[in-house]
Amino acid sequence: MVYAIELQDISKQFSGHEVLKNIQLKIGQGQTVGIVGGNGSGKSVLFKLICGFVVPTSGQIKIRQQVLGEQIDFPEGVGVFINEPGYIELFSGFKNLQYLAAITNRITDKQIEKAMQLVGLNPKNKAKVKDYSLGMKQKLGIAQAIMENQDILILDEPFNALDYKTYQDVKEIIKHLKEQQKTILLTSHHFADIEELCDEIFVIEDGELIPLTDHYKKQFMKK
Ligand SMILES: Nc1ncnc2c1ncn2[C@@H]1O[C@H](COP(=O)(O)OP(=O)(O)OP(=O)(O)O)[C@@H](O)[C@H]1O
Numbered sequence: 001m002v003y004a005i006e007l008q009d010i011s012k013q014f015s016g017h018e019v020l021k022n023i024q025l026k027i028g029q030g031q032t033v034g035i036v037g038g039n040g041s042g043k044s045v046l047f048k049l050i051c052g053f054v055v056p057t058s059g060q061i062k063i064r065q066q067v068l069g070e071q072i073d074f075p076e077g078v079g080v081f082i083n084e085p086g087y088i089e090l091f092s093g094f095k096n097l098q099y100l101a102a103i104t105n106r107i108t109d110k111q112i113e114k115a116m117q118l119v120g121l122n123p124k125n126k127a128k129v130k131d132y133s134l135g136m137k138q139k140l141g142i143a144q145a146i147m148e149n150q151d152i153l154i155l156d157e158p159f160n161a162l163d164y165k166t167y168q169d170v171k172e173i174i175k176h177l178k179e180q181q182k183t184i185l186l187t188s189h190h191f192a193d194i195e196e197l198c199d200e201i202f203v204i205e206d207g208e209l210i211p212l213t214d215h216y217k218k219q220f221m222k223k
Pocket residue numbers: 014019037038039040041042043044045046
């Protein structure tokens with residue numbers, strides 16, 4: 001199998017506190033993998049390591065066979081949604097996405113508009129991002145993650161703060177991305193969503209990444 005993402009012996013410490021210990025993870029191209037765990041267990045740190053936003057204390061990360069920090073600094077062709085993305089507050093949502101799209105210059109304004117419409121944002125809305133609600137910012141972040149049609153998607157809590165209709169829409173978008181054989185890494189505190197969407201599920205407990213067992217499943221289903 002061709003692996004889109006590979007983590008070998010990844011550990012991460014912050015000021016001597018070991019958040020992640022010897023993580024091994026292989027994600028095949030086209031797979032959707034869910035990561036669950038309690039608050040502060042290290043899910044976001046794991047995702048930031050894969051995106052190249054945080055450097056591991058030890059171990060190796062490969063994205064499409066390329067070693068992060070050696071062959072590449074940042075993984076290319078990865079759509080990222082990490083909570084509370086930073087935007088230029090005085091720009092509209094569309095202008096923010098236009099600004100970000102200009103970095104790689106791969107997509108047209110029409111594609112940006114389409115991504116915004118998919119998550120229920122009006123690209124013609126001139127409101128500044130500083131006046132956006134939390135849910136609108138969340139939608140903008142998801143539009144950003146999917147707008148370039150990347151084949152790897154890292155989605156950290158994509159369902160947070162969404163109204164019911166947008167939550168359903170985002171779930172449908174993820175299902176559609178799965179059908180298109182995208183590789184997706186997903187977290188959510190709603191275990192039912194993870195179970196519905198993911199081919200494989202792992203738990204982070206005490207810094208270790210372990211496959212979901214019935215014991216953990218019962219624990220998460222209670223929530
Ligand atoms: N830059 C940082 N400096 C120091 N500690 C950090 C840093 N980033 C994360 N941590 C610590 O790493 C641990 C894991 O945090 P992380 O955000 O990955 O948790 P999480 O599983 O995503 O939690 P939640 O479900 O609440 O979002 C926490 O103890 C957090 O305080």
